[in-house]
Amino acid sequence: MTQLVDKNMVTEEFLLRYNTSLEEREQEPEALVKYREEALANFLETGFPTRKEEEYKYFDISKKLVDKFDFAREAGAKVVAEQDFRQFLLPDLDANVLVFVNGKLAIEHSKLVSPEEQVTIHGLAGAVKEDPAKIADLLSKTTLKEDPFYNLNASVATDGAYIEVHKNAVVDKPIMLYFFTDSREEKAVAYSKNIFNIADNAQVSVIETFHNIGNDDSFASASTEVFVGGNAHVDYYKVQADNEKAFQVNSTHVYQGADSVSNVVTVSLDGAMVRNNLNFVLNGTGIEANMYGLSLLDSQTAVDNHTSVDHKFPHCESNELYKGIYDGKSKGVFNGKIFVREDAQKTNAFQANNNILLSDDATINTKPQLEIWADDVKCSHGCTNGQIADEQLFYLKSRGIGAEKARAMLLMAVAEDVVNKINDEVLKNHISAIIAQRLMK
Amino acid sequence: MLSIKNLHARVEEKEILKGINLEVKPGEVHAIMGPNGSGKSTLASVLAGRENFEVTGGEVAFEGKDIIEMAPEDRAREGIFLAFQYPVEIPGVSTVNFLKTAVNEVREYRGMQPMNSVEFLKEMKEKMQLVEISQSLLNRSLNEGFSGGEKKRNEIFQMAMLEPKLAVLDETDSGLDIDALRIVANGVNKLKSKDNATIVVTHYQRLLDYIVPDYVHVLYNGRIVKSGTKELALELEEKGYDWIKAEADII
Numbered sequence: 001m002t003q004l005v006d007k008n009m010v011t012e013e014f015l016l017r018y019n020t021s022l023e024e025r026e027q028e029p030e031a032l033v034k035y036r037e038e039a040l041a042n043f044l045e046t047g048f049p050t051r052k053e054e055e056y057k058y059f060d061i062s063k064k065l066v067d068k069f070d071f072a073r074e075a076g077a078k079v080v081a082e083q084d085f086r087q088f089l090l091p092d093l094d095a096n097v098l099v100f101v102n103g104k105l106a107i108e109h110s111k112l113v114s115p116e117e118q119v120t121i122h123g124l125a126g127a128v129k130e131d132p133a134k135i136a137d138l139l140s141k142t143t144l145k146e147d148p149f150y151n152l153n154a155s156v157a158t159d160g161a162y163i164e165v166h167k168n169a170v171v172d173k174p175i176m177l178y179f180f181t182d183s184r185e186e187k188a189v190a191y192s193k194n195i196f197n198i199a200d201n202a203q204v205s206v207i208e209t210f211h212n213i214g215n216d217d218s219f220a221s222a223s224t225e226v227f228v229g230g231n232a233h234v235d236y237y238k239v240q241a242d243n244e245k246a247f248q249v250n251s252t253h254v255y256q257g258a259d260s261v262s263n264v265v266t267v268s269l270d271g272a273m274v275r276n277n278l279n280f281v282l283n284g285t286g287i288e289a290n291m292y293g294l295s296l297l298d299s300q301t302a303v304d305n306h307t308s309v310d311h312k313f314p315h316c317e318s319n320e321l322y323k324g325i326y327d328g329k330s331k332g333v334f335n336g337k338i339f340v341r342e343d344a345q346k347t348n349a350f351q352a353n354n355n356i357l358l359s360d361d362a363t364i365n366t367k368p369q370l371e372i373w374a375d376d377v378k379c380s381h382g383c384t385n386g387q388i389a390d391e392q393l394f395y396l397k398s399r400g401i402g403a404e405k406a407r408a409m410l411l412m413a414v415a416e417d418v419v420n421k422i423n424d425e426v427l428k429n430h431i432s433a434i435i436a437q438r439l440m441k
Numbered sequence: 442m443l444s445i446k447n448l449h450a451r452v453e454e455k456e457i458l459k460g461i462n463l464e465v466k467p468g469e470v471h472a473i474m475g476p477n478g479s480g481k482s483t484l485a486s487v488l489a490g491r492e493n494f495e496v497t498g499g500e501v502a503f504e505g506k507d508i509i510e511m512a513p514e515d516r517a518r519e520g521i522f523l524a525f526q527y528p529v530e531i532p533g534v535s536t537v538n539f540l541k542t543a544v545n546e547v548r549e550y551r552g553m554q555p556m557n558s559v560e561f562l563k564e565m566k567e568k569m570q571l572v573e574i575s576q577s578l579l580n581r582s583l584n585e586g587f588s589g590g591e592k593k594r595n596e597i598f599q600m601a602m603l604e605p606k607l608a609v610l611d612e613t614d615s616g617l618d619i620d621a622l623r624i625v626a627n628g629v630n631k632l633k634s635k636d637n638a639t640i641v642v643t644h645y646q647r648l649l650d651y652i653v654p655d656y657v658h659v660l661y662n663g664r665i666v667k668s669g670t671k672e673l674a675l676e677l678e679e680k681g682y683d684w685i686k687a688e689a690d691i692i
Binding site for chain 1: 489490491492493512513514517518523525527528531532533534539540542543544546550582599603615640678
């Protein structure tokens with residue numbers, strides 16, 4: 001493998017580290033070790049993605065990560081006290097809570113309130129110990145393995161959330177996942193791998209947030225596989241409001257069964273750089289896949305949303321709405337791929353990406369990408385980039401509303417289009433309040 | 442109340458108003474008529490402070506204050522209201538929320554306590570009857586998907602809520618059928634008092650059957666070329682604008 005060393009920023013130390021880490025995992029079931037080896041081989045094939053790669057053309061995260069972080073070592077498990085992260089907790093949310101610190105489950109801060117008949121919630125490491133064959137079987141169903149960061153994560157992440165919603169169960173309380181990186185003593189690199197295994201006719205709502213405790217650099221690599229059973233329903237909310245030292249690459253792959261519904265809402269408010277890869281594979285008929293995103297960014301924050309939805313069967317629907325409001329020197333990227341395969345007749349696929357640039361230094365790169373092989377489908381996409389409409393602003397001002405407030409009202413309306421897709425009232429109100437405060441400042 | 446002296450204004454490089462003089466006193470209704478392109482809507486926009494119009498000369502005083510450099514929101518707070526010819530659609534902002542914000546910003550400017558929700562709703566219910574506008578319409582996004590008539594009624598409803606001293610109605614009648622016209626005019630008439638004034642900008646005499654003006658001015662080529670009483674409007678209706686143009690062009 002020597003010829004691969006230094007290819008796209010992969011060093012010899014790095015290789016040594018990961019080969020050793022694989023050896024350490026010999027107690028894992030063979031299928032899982034194979035999954036990791038395959039992922040590592042894929043990663044070494046590509047190295048870190050550079051801007052020469054089409055998928056990372058507008059988002060130069062690799063160079064920054066390699067410069068800042070020592071990938072040859074993983075941050076160890078840290079002990080944190082509740083007071084260290086209390087400020088990041090969502091107030092008034094009655095939920096099942098899992099807390100992860102540097103990628104490892106902190107059981108002492110976690111609590112489950114929903115009955116075991118509805119849902120089994122574990123750390124992934126615990127789930128592997130308990131039923132290695134089941135986890136290996138789930139991972140063998142994954143098909144999306146191109147992304148280098150996904151492969152990097154897959155080769156090393158050992159813990160994360162394992163959520164198994166039982167057949168016909170409606171989970172009464174949302175599941176809240178807090179991922180903390182602890183950079184108080186040194187830079188933190190944390191990997192987490194989540195699996196949501198949602199059985200037929202089940203229903204569940206999951207919320208995740210990432211926060212860097214401390215003021216040094218942190219990198220959170222998260223990867224989530226969501227298996228949605230037939231006629232099941234999942235709401236998955238991602239709240240990204242980390243500090244200016246926090247880097248994140250977040251890959252989510254949703255594999256949906258017939259007649260299932262999934263809503264994924266990504267709200268990005270802060271951080272250094274965030275890359276979201278959100279992919280849906282529709283493995284049946286009658287599926288609804290909804291993806292909504294809001295980027296409300298300022299200063300130097302950069303957020304890249306790459307999404308794809310793969311329509312493989314007839315009578316499915318996908319709805320995508322991503323909105324961005326960019327101020328300061330912030331940077332946004334949107335790429336939305338829609339594939340409609342030959343058999344996927346009667347597909348409805350809609351995509352819209354609307355961006356407002358509030359400053360001359362903010363940038364947005366947006367690219368819709370539709371590939372349609374079926375002939376009896378309804379697909380549309382639209383993208384707008386612009387400023388606040390002067391006519392609207394004047395109308396509000398002409399009624400006595402001050403310029404700043406008028407501007408905030410118009411931007412709030414843009415943001416609410418996405419925020420209103422959040423079905424959880426507590427979360428929705430919380431996010432609305434943060435946004436209102438930000439816009440009125 | 443309003444005193445306009447030798448007002449010149451342009452949009453981009455084109456001079457549109459070329460010396461307007463107009464005095465409006467409390468309790469009066471002035472109609473401004475004129476052929477297309479004469480500068481009627483420009484005058485309305487300049488009074489409200491629309492940014493893309495540049496005042497290049499003259500004076501505009503509202504209650505003794507020079508308003509030319511005043512921000513649009515401050516003009517509104519001082520008591521000037523423009524009913525838009527083309528009300529703007531604002532998705533995501535409900536009319537109720539928008540108006541409550543506007544009413545309270547104006548009250549704050551005038552040193553009054555903000556209205557609470559109960560007071561506001563009571564006030565709203567009262568004013569809704571004036572223009573026969575429904576609650577369901579007001580709960581929707583501002584003007585979004587409203588018919589032409591609904592938009593114009595919403596303008597007059599906003600005027601009723603904001604209780605301006607000077608209302609400028611910019612072609613509020615255009616595109617309205619006779620029932621909608623009656624409702625809108627009726628609303629305007631009910632809001633009339635000895636303390637406020639109205640400037641009605643219109644292309645059609647028809648509106649003036651319902652909102653009876655004290656004075657009628659004819660705007661042509663950026664100037665008021667003729668002023669008179671409501672009989673002038675009837676004469677214009679009968680004879681059109683050509684004789685006015687001919688007279689003005691000779692001068």
